[in-house]
Amino acid sequence: MSAELDERVQRALADLAQVHGRVDDALRWATDAGTWLPAPGTGHTRVLWAFFAAAAAIDVAAARVLEPHLDALAILSQAPQPVDLAAVGAGDGSSWGVFAAEGAGLALEAREDGGRWRLDGTKPWCSLAGALSHALVTATVEGGARRLFAVSLRESGVTADDGPWAPRGLTQVVSAPVRFEGVPSVPVGEPGWYLERPGFFWGGIGVAACWLGGATGIARALLVASGKREPDQLALAHLGAVDRAIAAARAALDAAANIVDDPPADVDWPTLMLRTRGAVADAAERVITRVGHALGPAPLALDADHAARVADLQLYLRQHHAERDDAALGRALLDRLADSGRRPW
Template identity: 30%
Template sequence: MHAAGALSVFVDVSTPERIDGLVDVLRAIGGADLSLGRVFEGHVNAAQLVSAYGDDAQRRALADDLDAGRVFGVWNTEPTPGLSIRQKGPDRWTLEGRKSFATGAGHLDRILVTARDATGGKQLVLVPIAGETARADNSGWQVRGMRGTCSGLFDFSDMPIGPEGIIGAPDVYETEPRFSAGAWRFTAVQLGAVEALVRHLRDHLVATGKGDDPIQRARFATCLTETRSAGLWVRRAAHLAETQAAEAIPFVLMTRGIVEEAGLKTMEAAARSVGTASFFAASRIDRITRDLGLYLRQPVPDQARDRAAAAWLEDDCWGDDRWW
């Protein structure tokens, strides 16, 4: 990805062409490997956050790191009592605490974390973690899918930081609509996997002659319509989110549910059409299904759809073609 320029090209997605490009790259990577897609999506998120909220020197350092092929990530989830910043001297601090579900723990180069400052604010901190493998504990990441993300624990205790690591003002991380609408990126990764699953299902139906069965064709047709429809939602969500449109949040939240439905229906169709062969470990269908089954469990999917529906009920947007 570094050789192809993908690590650096999407820091700036201020044009429709760049947005479409990011959508397509996320889909392509998700179709190849969902764990890699998850890592890449987090890298893009981190780079954009540093670019948006960092100062000029921090943006220059970001550019140098990306030119060198360094991979970034964002970690927010944490076990109690959470990650905090402790004053150790003028402009010198240390971090105390751990992050959990830390994608790429022990393997990334730079990580953007949220940590509580002395006032209780949630501060973004950029930490160099290359070589800090002893701080990572992936032993608890025993899951059926997405094993390659190595989403374990990472202990930041006593790690020193300086002013160069403090990104933006406290609480900018949850600035809307960027915070909630940014979820469109992982829907694009998931969509890529659903599209790959449809392709594998098609190949199976053609190779085995099952495509001559009208029941199989009807099942396949459902997968096509669900996936193509989800693709329209994802692309529109991307454009609304990256231009920070007022309606971006409910649209992205609803898109999460649309992609989830497409994924669940396609996984079930593939299992029913291919049968036992789809459950063997060497099967691409099995690999995608295991990874996608976990990845679709992103936080509170039911709440996301409920928030979207509530927003539409509160705001009469049906005459506004920007939704579509």
């Protein structure tokens, strides 16, 4: 890392410590960070993911704001053709989300008319849609394929619901449906490009870096408590187990970052993403459990910052599909064995 980049990282983390859960301030902070943080795959992926982790260790919700904004900027930079962002009023000060979830009974369709695209329908799980200026949104095009579009969320045809949203974690990062009625948009890549590009899998690993940061913040509560009085053998065992979990997750992320920046010819991006996300998610859940066992109810009941951090991370972790992602990884391993005869280990 260059001295200039390191200085910016340290200054940004110091600024984040002053945000204190205010979403508008977090959005401004994230938008500024997006002007200088490196994109994944450009030689500094490890720096980027380490920044995600360090930010989440301070404020999980702010990292939840930062990561999709940076992901959107990376997607736009990876687009095979230039994207006409001026057509949707986007510029350097825009704040971005990425809305790609699907939901039963909900559909978003994109139709072209005279060379102009418009979106109609409802998109679920749109985080911070009421606060962001722009988003990258997947929609179904003629023939049934999914395609990515850039859209202004301040168009008159956009209605961002404010719920239902009743979590105890990420309370201000509302993720609710958005309705689109004839909203102008511009395509980003061809149909299928969004899900097929290597950057899709890089973005999935970037989310895991935020999970690691949240777990690190929780683990620090145990470290501080252990330093205030002589720990017994059980407390030491919890501390050691937490350290192993965090070290293993960090090693998995660092290894993945090295592959992203210098990929071998036979790299399997889906497998790398599933392995790394799974390793980090497991580590984060172990940290939550171990710290809870070691410290008991007091910090969850009496320490507002710690209680919020645990609740935020528990909800954020549910972006990992747990056993379903493990099943997807198992299928990928068997398919590769059948296709090439190569064993994974």
